[in-house]
Amino acid sequence: MKERQCESCNSAMRLDCGPGRVIKIAGAFYGRLDSELCPHATPGTMDVTTCYISGLGIVADACDGKGTYKYLEVDYLCVLPEEVDFEANCNCPTPP
Numbered sequence: 001m002k003e004r005q006c007e008s009c010n011s012a013m014r015l016d017c018g019p020g021r022v023i024k025i026a027g028a029f030y031g032r033l034d035s036e037l038c039p040h041a042t043p044g045t046m047d048v049t050t051c052y053i054s055g056l057g058i059v060a061d062a063c064d065g066k067g068t069y070k071y072l073e074v075d076y077l078c079v080l081p082e083e084v085d086f087e088a089n090c091n092c093p094t095p096p
Helices: 059-063
Strands: 002-006 022-032 051-054 071-079
Antiparallel strands (some): 002 071
């Protein structure tokens, strides 16, 4: 499964597998590699299509200050709890 969230959206990305399944992240991407995805009206904000980071790197170091309108893509699987190598708690805030 794949979810995409454009940079200016004011809502959090929601991943859901329903009851009995858990999320297993297969990959993540933040930046811009394509000028067609998540279009933006401000001129010049989609010119750079080489601003990206994949995996667990530090996004800010790769993209901040470049004026590129970015998006987040997350690839994930819905698996049984015993299929996940470890359990993690992200301490993420609960949306209202």
